[in-house]
Amino acid sequence: MKKDRRIDKSKNALKDALILLMEEKEFKSITITEIVHLANLNRGTFYKHYPTQEELLNELIEDVLSDLVSSYRDPYITVPNFDVGKLSSSSVKIFDHVERYSRFYTIIVNSNVLPGFQNRICQVLKELIQSDLIKLMPNPEIDCSLLSSYNAYALFGLIIEWVNGGFIFTPHQMADQLISIISYQSPKGTAETAKGTNSTG
Structure with missing residues (x-):
């Protein structure tokens, strides 16, 4: 149709x-x-x-979350052997998503219009990491739930900082910063650990 x-x-x-x-x-x-x-x-x-107004708001929220999921998955969803250590800034789409909904994100970061929605976003990110990318983490000593929570809240922390700073960086610059942070946190010479740092978007 x-x-x-x-x-x-x-x-x-x-x-x-x-x-x-x-x-x-x-x-x-x-x-x-x-x-x-x-x-x-x-x-x-x-x-x-x-x-009702509530139904309009609910559909707006679902639009945002749906676009968040597809943007996060964009770098790896069609890649057979994804390696976060080989990410390029052009493949990271989550900051493009935030820019598309910049007014919405500004509202949820700077006001109490939608209480609890920040946690909902982090929960979506955590579930994505746990279902899609945790399998790349070979270290049995690290709890999967804790690792995905760490990465989800760290990524959303970058988004909050970007919003609070008035979007002074472009999405491409934010993607560059994310990749630099991932590289900085990953011990040199341990590709497996780099794969386990899954704050990607």
């Missing part, structure tokens, strides 16, 4: 309007009237797609 671009356009306008409003006020105080007015749409269009 062919996708209706008009539907996507309307939905995106409503999501953009919601983000703009969340920059100014708490979500629970945002009305449908405010959303449609800012999106230059009518209430009928809103209700055609969403029964």
Whole structure:
């Protein structure tokens, strides 16, 4: 079935309007009237797609998380023998993802509009690392859950620093920094350990 671009356009306008409003006020105080007015749409269009403001927010969140997952996996999902030690900055896409949703990330880092969402992002990253990349870690002395948590929160810490700094670096520069940090933390001459440092994106 062919996708209706008009539907996507309307939905995106409503999501953009919601983000703009969340920059100014708490979500629970945002009305449908405010959303449609800012999106230059009518209430009928809103209700055609969403029964409530909460449903609009939920779809926005799912968009962000879905794009986060695909961006994180981009460097390795089609690579048979992935080696994090051979990552290039051009293959790291997670910072492009954050830039795409920069206003959303600024909101969740700098306000309490979505309490707990930072932890939700870290949990998604942890699950990705544990399911996709932990198999590259050959050291049985390191607990897989602790290792994935360490990498997930370290990566999100870089994102928070980038947001708080006003995005002064480009996504490419952030990818360069991530790779440099991974290389710095990995003991020289131990490729297996380098593979175990899985803060990639």
